[in-house]
Amino acid sequence: MDTSAKREQWLALIAGAADADALAAVDRQLFGQKGEVLELVRSVTSLPKEERPAFGKAANLLKREVEQALATARERFEAEALKRELTAGDFDPTEPGRPWQGGTLHPITIVQNELVDLFQSMGFRQEDGPEIESEYYNFDALNIPGDHPARESQDTFWLDDGNLLRTHTSPVQVRTMQRLTKDGFEPPLRVIVPGRCFRCETVDKTHEHSFYQMEGLVVDRDVSVANLIHTMKTCLRVILERDVEVRLRPGFFPFVEPGFELDVNCPFCGGKGCSVCKQSGWIEILPCGMVHPHVLRQGGIDPEEFTGFAFGMGLQRVVMLRYGIDDIRQFMGGDIRFLQQFSEVPR
Numbered sequence: 298m299d300t301s302a303k304r305e306q307w308l309a310l311i312a313g314a315a316d317a318d319a320l321a322a323v324d325r326q327l328f329g330q331k332g333e334v335l336e337l338v339r340s341v342t343s344l345p346k347e348e349r350p351a352f353g354k355a356a357n358l359l360k361r362e363v364e365q366a367l368a369t370a371r372e373r374f375e376a377e378a379l380k381r382e383l384t385a386g387d388f389d390p391t392e393p394g395r396p397w398q399g400g401t402l403h404p405i406t407i408v409q410n411e412l413v414d415l416f417q418s419m420g421f422r423q424e425d426g427p428e429i430e431s432e433y434y435n436f437d438a439l440n441i442p443g444d445h446p447a448r449e450s451q452d453t454f455w456l457d458d459g460n461l462l463r464t465h466t467s468p469v470q471v472r473t474m475q476r477l478t479k480d481g482f483e484p485p486l487r488v489i490v491p492g493r494c495f496r497c498e499t500v501d502k503t504h505e506h507s508f509y510q511m512e513g514l515v516v517d518r519d520v521s522v523a524n525l526i527h528t529m530k531t532c533l534r535v536i537l538e539r540d541v542e543v544r545l546r547p548g549f550f551p552f553v554e555p556g557f558e559l560d561v562n563c564p565f566c567g568g569k570g571c572s573v574c575k576q577s578g579w580i581e582i583l584p585c586g587m588v589h590p591h592v593l594r595q596g597g598i599d600p601e602e603f604t605g606f607a608f609g610m611g612l613q614r615v616v617m618l619r620y621g622i623d624d625i626r627q628f629m630g631g632d633i634r635f636l637q638q639f640s641e642v643p644r
């Protein structure tokens with residue numbers, strides 16, 4: 298049977314469809330329940346056996362060609378419809394798009410990244426520890442037994458299983474020393490631990506229930522307070538972007554001996570005295586001290602042979618000083634106008 302006449306007729310029908318509706322009608326005529334193309338393919342059964350293979354092949358090829366012609370015509374109508382939709386009304390596809398509002402880094406992250414880079418350049422390694430901590434690591438290993446009054450100054454959230462939300466990053470001191478000495482490691486040891494801490498405190502301009510600290514720990518032979526002061530001065534000079542003077546006052550933390558509060562000369566008045574530094578010329582910036590022998594022993598290090606220093610920097614405090622922010626609640630307040638002032642994009 299000659300299928301070429303059918304071919305001409307069907308392709309002309311498709312080409313002649315004026316719009317998508319007309320094309321749909323042609324589709325039904327050719328491929329519907331009694332569609333002409335399908336009828337042609339089915340008619341193979343009425344032929345003598347020897348004619349069937351050649352006819353079947355030709356009919357199927359024709360069917361595929363007509364399907365393809367229908368699909369091409371359908372795509373053309375769809376594209377035309379989309380174009381009509383886009384150019385209708387107020388929409389102007391030739392107008393430039395709105396710039397993409399990408400996120401920026403949180404100021405705490407900016408300063409934390411800078412501190413990590415700085416300490417890594419001084420040979421420190423970054424460590425991490427759990428935010429849900431055991432009583433042993435948060436308190437006992439740090440020389441704060443159950444009846445010690447120092448526990449009062451770090452009231453926390455206790456969980457039903459006896460664990461707690463860590464009140465500081467200091468527990469990672471003993472965790473790190475234990476993990477390394479278990480494998481036969483000996484100092485020198487230089488670590489920093491940035492991380493989130495929690496305290497059951499009333500929130501005000503300078504206190505949050507969740508805040509960030511960065512712990513530092515150095516253990517080696519003959520480590521002294523001079524090494525501590527030099528390291529702190531270097532770090533503060535970079536972070537506060539200016540030359541700094543520091544001073545130490547006695548401070549009490551059971552896991553250091555001696556312990557200090559480290560002050561920096563006021564960045565707002567240069568040390569002359571202003572309302573921020575309460576006319577003293579100094580601003581308290583971080584507590585620190587020489588690691589207590591009890592803590593070294595808990596970490597598997599012999600305090601007769603090694604000494605060390607440690608510090609616990611409140612990250613928000615440093616960020617506030619650097620950018621002149623006067624209320625700690627801004628950091629987690631979710632005010633986009635506050636956050637948009639810090640334009641550093643994620644690395």
Ligand code: FA5
Nearest residue numbers: 465467504505508550584585586607608609610611614
């Ligand atoms: C500690 O947490 C000690 N672990 C620090 C330390 C480490 C001392 C190593 C000696 C050696 P303190 O409770 O003072 O100390 O907290 C340290 C810093 O965390 C404070 O100076 C402050 O900047 C910040 N901080 C403490 N509590 C809060 C809070 N509720 N909200 C915001 N920042 C806080």
